[in-house]
Amino acid sequence: MAGSVIRNYTIEVDNINKKSVFSIFPYPVEVLTPNGWENIQEEFEELQEKKLDGNVTLTSDEEQIYKEYKQLADSFYENKIASTIILDTVDPAGIDIVGRDRVKHVLDAETREQIPFGREFAYVHGASNLSGTIILPYDDYSDVYVVSDADEDGVAELTYVKTKEETDGVRPYYEKIEGQTYIYVDHFSGGGGTQADPYIVSTEQDLDDVRKKPGAWYMQDRDIVMGSFQSGEGFTPIGDDTNPLRFTGVYDGNGYTIKSLFMNQDRNFVGLFGYTRSATIRNLRLIDPSITNKKGYTGALIGYGFNTSVYNCNVISGIIEGQGGYVGGLIGYLYQDARTYQGSSIINYSYNYKCNVRSASNIAGGFIGNVNYYSGSFSIAYCYSTGKVEDITLARERSNIGGFIGSNNTSAITNCYWDIETSGIPTSAAGVGKSTSELKVTSTFENWDFANYWYMSQDYNGGYPEHRQFIQYQNGTGKKEDPFIILTEFDLSQMRWFRNEYYFKFEDDIKMTQFQANDGFYPIGFNLVGKESYFKGYVDGGGRCVANLFIYRPNDSFVSLFGYMMDGWIKNLDIIDCNVTGLHYTTAFAGQLSKATVSNCHVDTFTYCKVTSKGSHGAGLVGQVTTDGIVEDCSVNTTVVGVDYTGVFAGYLTGNGIIRRCYATGKGESTGNYLGGFLGYGNGSSVLEDCWTDAQLNGVTVGGFGGNTATLTIKRCLALGKAFASSGLNGFIYTGSGAFSDNYFDKELYKNASSTGGSGLTTREMKYRGTYSNTVWNFDDIWIMDPKYNDGYPALRKLLPLDLPLLGFRNEFGKYYTDNAGGRLRYLEFGTLVASQTSSPKPVWLQNNADFPVNQLKTWVDSTTVAKGMEIDLSMSDTPFLPAQELAFNGTLARGGAEKLYVRIKSDIAVKTGGTFDLRAKASPM
Structure with a gap:
């Protein structure tokens, strides 16, 4: 046809x-x-x-x-x-x-x-x-x-x-x-079978259809419970040793499970994947498999793996039984030989937890039956097994029965362990045998990464290590209509494992207390074995903040909270008091932004906030904005220290990226060339419009707004700060070209500065409404001029400062719970509370924002707003917590001063919902 x-x-x-x-x-x-x-x-x-x-x-x-x-x-x-x-x-x-x-x-x-x-x-x-x-x-x-x-x-x-x-x-x-x-x-539940667009596996039928295209890319998008294939021979293994049918593709379980896999076979090469060659299987969990095979090469995940890599996979409970030898909890037989076929055998971050391995022949192991290395790249590391391993013959005389591996001919197996007690096997061809109690202590696991890959708690795997990818969020499913809820620092760090098209919603401010030493926090979107090398998610910060972010990676580029972002969006999230150090494109918020949008996000200083770039294109908010990247309605107030092409707001704007309606304040310092008060470097068909900066600058070659540009468009932008340059100063763009229009800088602030890209005006002219053309500048929707905003210079309507309450409740980092009109900005979040329990105390600061000191300061709980069955207690200390319904503070509270108090919730045994409550405060002026 x-x-x-x-x-x-x-x-x-x-x-x-x-x-x-x-x-x-x-x-x-x-x-x-x-x-x-x-x-x-x-x-x-x-x-x-x-x-x-x-x-x-x-x-x-x-x-x-x-x-x-x-x-x-x-x-x-x-x-x-x-x-x-x-x-x-x-x-x-x-x-x-x-x-x-x-x-x-x-x-x-x-x-x-x-x-x-x-x-x-x-x-x-x-x-x-x-x-x-x-x-x-x-x-x-x-x-x-x-x-x-x-x-x-x-x-x-x-x-x-x-x-x-x-x-x-x-x-x-x-x-x-x-x-x-x-x-x-679709032949599958979606996708095209390529790396960029893998087939989507959603159902048992999809899984069974994988065998029809053994060389394609697959991604599982939900848990699959095997209700079919539960009788007779059960599920037929995917791939056998005949050339057209060997599985040679990539199967990504995406952190999901396959439960109750049943096989009753009489063939060689039995497992979910019977025979693989030059293949990769990753991010997949098997729960309660029941696999029996009268012949050889039997494992839960793979029967026979030829030049095959496995990352972040595990088997939980179940039975794997083989009559013909080469039986393993995860893999029956692993063979590496690069002479005839490409591919490596690298098995990382995987385990067998409580899956019994039974063999009626020689060579069986709790994790892998047999390892045969000949040539090529090969490694097995950071794996463990607790499954029972049995010789099921009457004589109990079979050889090469190991707690971790039955037979092995290579030394490239490191940092792996098995449980001597639960396996019932004291020896293994590789790995280190430990007692049950030893395998429930992090110090046992040499060089294991418990910050990013592993987590240990009695809540998971009975206290053995659990892979972080398989720890689900307590609230939400990650879908658009039901996003994952971010409440804690642990929730934040888990985002790096749920990086591909999941939805997130912050419902509490997060104070970073872990990751405050050494390398600090590992950026979301940085490389993780077996995962995409970028973050593609949808994040609603809900007006919340991440505070005390610390990262020290001076040899890495794109260092930030979100390292690489490809597609998706982030909105309504603040970063307060960060300390971030990296190489090129180092910033607080996003290292690289491509096909993604960041909106209404801010980097702010409450006590100390600094970004240090050891290379080029360091910035406060975003390092690089490139293809289809958009940054809008955002701001920074921080100190940025860099070398070349440093920008207080953005480091590099290129491709067809867009930055609009944003501002930068704070400080910028550089030891190299091209320091800009807003942008370090820009080119391509990118656009920068309706932005301003009043950052204080100190560098070698300095532009009040930008360092160096070529071809991009800049329009309706302002430079209002002060600058010192040891070599050369320009009031707007230090050097470069582009399509510049309606840009201005205050020539009284940038003294003796030349003018490229913008016109120098006096301070009086900059603060005069008539300077700005009505046909070009939009003062109805985008800009505003008012003496109380931005010292009388034009300000952005969407980014006006908060009208602070005279007596305001705030958190530790200056974020208020209400504005001066009583409008709610955020909640004092206690998370989920079990009936009859009492929450931990949470700190709150009561601040005096009046222009005068006050005394006779009091705060109390409005009892009419407290739900039935709930009780709200206040205290001036957390240890001991002395419960009261009202607190009175002695002495005078100076202008700008704050008093700290603690709040906790008690619940009745019968209460089902807690609702909200109001705190009140009053004082007398002095």
Whole structure:
């Protein structure tokens, strides 16, 4: 079919969204010529208009063309009810679309299913392994079905399609929107089988279909409970030792589980993956597998792994039993030989917890049965096993039965352990045997990373190490409608393991107390073994803050809270009092921003906040904004110290990145060239608009607004600070080019400065509304001029300072719970409290923001706002906590002074919800 020379459809390839759009017609619209496909529809429509126009006579050539087209249309007319088909590929070669009457197995499928009448639809040939969307022209269909021949054996299957609600969004499904019916279909539950767009595995059937494309990329997107394949031979292993069927792809479990995998086989190579070669399996958990095999090479995850790497995988409970030798809790046989096939065997961060291994032959291990190394890259590290290992023969005379590995011929197995007591095996061909109690202490595990990869608590794995990827959030599912809830420092650090298209919501301020020494906090979006090398998530800070962020990685680039961000967005989040040190593109918030948006986010100083770049492009908020990156309505108030191309707000703006409606204040210092009060360096087709800076600058070559630029657009921006330059000073851009318009700097502040990119004005002119053209500057929605804001210079409406309450409750880092009008800004969050328990005390500061001192200061709980069954206590100390409903503070509270108090909650045994409560305060002026 793909060899057709006539098409009843057109194809438009959308490279940006990685799709091909097929527009369907009943008659021919394209014909294949030596120069490729040529559209004949437009010419025919023009001729037809002339034919119907009584005032126009066709020429003889036009008459001949019209006649030929009519004959062509009659010969190739097909009823096709689909109006548009969208396939998730940018390579439509080999795909053809025909009517149902041209496909015999479609007719056969309808006959078998006793369809009462033949329906008109388009059949897509050559796309059985692609996801896609079929758009039908009407929405009044009583039944919707698709016919497919995914294995291309000539026998098609008819599948009735349910609604999106009925399938919970698992394909295939359909929905009716604005008079049309949209059918979402796929060989898998989504994706195209590539690294950038892997097949999505959502169901048992998806998992079973993996064997049909053994060389593709796969990603699991939810837990799978194996309700099918529970009798007879059970689930058939994915891959065997015949060349077309070996699994050679990548399977990413994405932190999800497969539960109750059942196999009862009589073959070599048995496991979820029977035989793998040059493959990678990562981030997958098997719970309660039941696998028995009468022959050899048996493991829960892999029966036989040839040049295969496994990262972040584990098996929990269950039984793995083999009669023919080479039996392992996770892998039966691992072979590394790079002479004939590429690939490495690297097994990291994996374990067997309580899965019993039973063998009736030689060579079995709690983790791996046999390891055979010949050549190439090979390593097994940071793994452990607690599973019982048994020789199940009557004589108990089998050899090479090991607690961790049965047989091994390499020394490249390090930092691995097994439990001598629970395994019942005192020896192993590799690994270190320890007692149960020793394996529940972090100091036992030499060089294990318990800050980023592992976590140890009695709540997980009975006190043995748990991989952080498999620790789920207590609140939320990570979906758009139910985001993961961030309440603690632990929740924040866990974000690095849930980095691909999850949603997050902060519901409390986070004070960083861990990671305050050595390298400090490991940036979210930095490399983790087996995970993407970037963060692609959706983060709503909820107006909350992360305080005391400490990172010291002077040899790493893109050092920040979010190191690399590719796609997604972050909004409404503040960073307060950070201390961040790195190499290039070092900043507080995001090291690199690509195809992502940061909005209403701020870096602020309460006591001390500093970013130190040991290289180039250091900045306060973002290091690099590049392809489709957007930063808007953000601000910084911090000290930035760098070498070259240092910007107080942004280090590097390039590609088609955009920064708009932002400001920078604080300090900027550099020992190299091109220090900018807002931007270090910019180029490309990027845009910077409606921004200002009043940062204090000290450097070698200094620009009040930017250091060095080329080609980018800068408009409606202001430089209002002061600067010292040992070599050269420019009031706006130190050096460079670009499309500059309506930019100004205060020439009284930047004394003797030259003017590139902006015009120098006096302070009086800068504070005069008439200076700014009404046709260019938007003072209705973006800018405001008022003496109480920004010292009378133009200020950004969305970023005006808070109107502070005269007596205000705030947290440790200056974030208030209400504004002066009583509007709620945040809650004093206590998280989830079990009925009849008392919370830990939380500190609150009561601050005097009046222009005068006060005395007779009191604070109390408004009892009318407290829910039934709850009790709110106040205290001036936390140890001991002396409960009271009202506190009176002696002496005078100076202007700007604050008193510290503590608040806790007690609950009744019968209470089910806590609700909210109000604190009140009053004082007398002096």
